[in-house]
Amino acid sequence: MGLKSVRVVRVGHRYVRDYRTLTHLCLVSRALGAEAIYLEEVEKELQETVGEVNRTWGGDFAVVEGKWRRAFQDAKADGRAIVHLTMYGTPLQDDVADLRKHDSFLIAVGGPKVPGEVYRLADYNVAVTSQPHSEVAALAITIHELQEGEELKKVFGDYKLRIVPSAKGKRVEQKT
Amino acid sequence: MGLKSVRVVRVGHRYVRDYRTLTHLCLVSRALGAEAIYLEEVEKELQETVGEVNRTWGGDFAVVEGKWRRAFQDAKADGRAIVHLTMYGTPLQDDVADLRKHDSFLIAVGGPKVPGEVYRLADYNVAVTSQPHSEVAALAITIHELQEGEELKKVFGDYKLRIVPSAKGKRVEQKT
Numbered sequence: 001m002g003l004k005s006v007r008v009v010r011v012g013h014r015y016v017r018d019y020r021t022l023t024h025l026c027l028v029s030r031a032l033g034a035e036a037i038y039l040e041e042v043e044k045e046l047q048e049t050v051g052e053v054n055r056t057w058g059g060d061f062a063v064v065e066g067k068w069r070r071a072f073q074d075a076k077a078d079g080r081a082i083v084h085l086t087m088y089g090t091p092l093q094d095d096v097a098d099l100r101k102h103d104s105f106l107i108a109v110g111g112p113k114v115p116g117e118v119y120r121l122a123d124y125n126v127a128v129t130s131q132p133h134s135e136v137a138a139l140a141i142t143i144h145e146l147q148e149g150e151e152l153k154k155v156f157g158d159y160k161l162r163i164v165p166s167a168k169g170k171r172v173e174q175k176t
Numbered sequence: 177m178g179l180k181s182v183r184v185v186r187v188g189h190r191y192v193r194d195y196r197t198l199t200h201l202c203l204v205s206r207a208l209g210a211e212a213i214y215l216e217e218v219e220k221e222l223q224e225t226v227g228e229v230n231r232t233w234g235g236d237f238a239v240v241e242g243k244w245r246r247a248f249q250d251a252k253a254d255g256r257a258i259v260h261l262t263m264y265g266t267p268l269q270d271d272v273a274d275l276r277k278h279d280s281f282l283i284a285v286g287g288p289k290v291p292g293e294v295y296r297l298a299d300y301n302v303a304v305t306s307q308p309h310s311e312v313a314a315l316a317i318t319i320h321e322l323q324e325g326e327e328l329k330k331v332f333g334d335y336k337l338r339i340v341p342s343a344k345g346k347r348v349e350q351k352t
Contacts, residue, residue, distance in 0.1 A: 055306055092328060106331060134316075144317050166264060
């Protein structure tokens with residue numbers, strides 16, 4: 001089974017430059033097979049970190065500078081389902097069967113300062129529990145459900161290093 | 177179906193005091209139905225944040241100050257399966273059927289400086305993809321798989337506020 005097309009956008013965060021959370025959002029999106037993430041501001045350091053991960057571990061995950069509104073417009077034009085993650089939304093487990101009918105998604109990762117418009121423009125407002133926790137965790141579980149676990153098997157092309165899974169210890173293979 | 181008993185411990189992190197990641201690990205553990213997290217150092221601010229979340233949103237999730245070695249010993253004494261999350265481990269999707277045979281777990285969330293002993297003492301070294309991403313995401317997907325999605329339905333007792341899930345907008349109910 002191929003993966004569905006997933007893009008991610010971050011909206012309404014208090015800390016535009018929360019470097020660690022941004023990095024986690026980028027790397028989780030990439031590791032779980034998303035194609036790109038849209039961020040309002042992309043600092044050089046973040047772009048370099050993600051570029052280095054691509055070069056070392058493979059794939060061509062993209063960090064795109066752009067406003068959420070632009071990402072939403074592109075998604076509508078592409079026929080992507082817009083899934084806004086918010087603790088106020090309807091339970092993921094109730095929506096998942098409907099969501100899986102779509103082939104491509106824009107997942108909007110919300111924060112404390114999301115404009116009301118995001119709720120109205122999204123096709124789905126989805127809650128990964130109605131408890132406060134982490135946008136990184138909510139994103140991960142949502143992608144995992146949309147892709148039905150297939151994302152964990154993704155093979156990244158054009159890598160320099162590859163981990164050989166092992167029950168104890170660390171094995172890393174270098175591409176020759 | 178009841179939830180399995182899950183505890184979490186953080187091992188080998190570079191930034192013992194990375195407040196944001198620590199908070200996310202605590203809140204994700206709580207939201208996904210774990211009972212407690214062990215941290216090497218618990219700063220007052222973190223304890224207060226988690227305490228406030230418990231008082232507002234319910235439940236009695238605990239943050240316990242303790243070394244990982246102590247958490248591992250307790251787990252062995254309790255018969256908990258110790259699951260160490262590491263990108264070097266065997267794929268979660270290959271281990272999950274085995275893991276689900278256990279009723280209680282200690283999940284060790286690894287970082288860049290995990291001692292080799294952790295790999296040896298863990299019952300399972302599990303990879304949520306062999307790509308670099310986020311311990312918060314790896315923890316979330318692992319709990320989601322161990323609990324088979326049941327964790328998303330957890331009801332928290334003794335809350336002040338409760339979200340009423342809605343397709344658009346925000347509804348919060350205050351306990352009277």
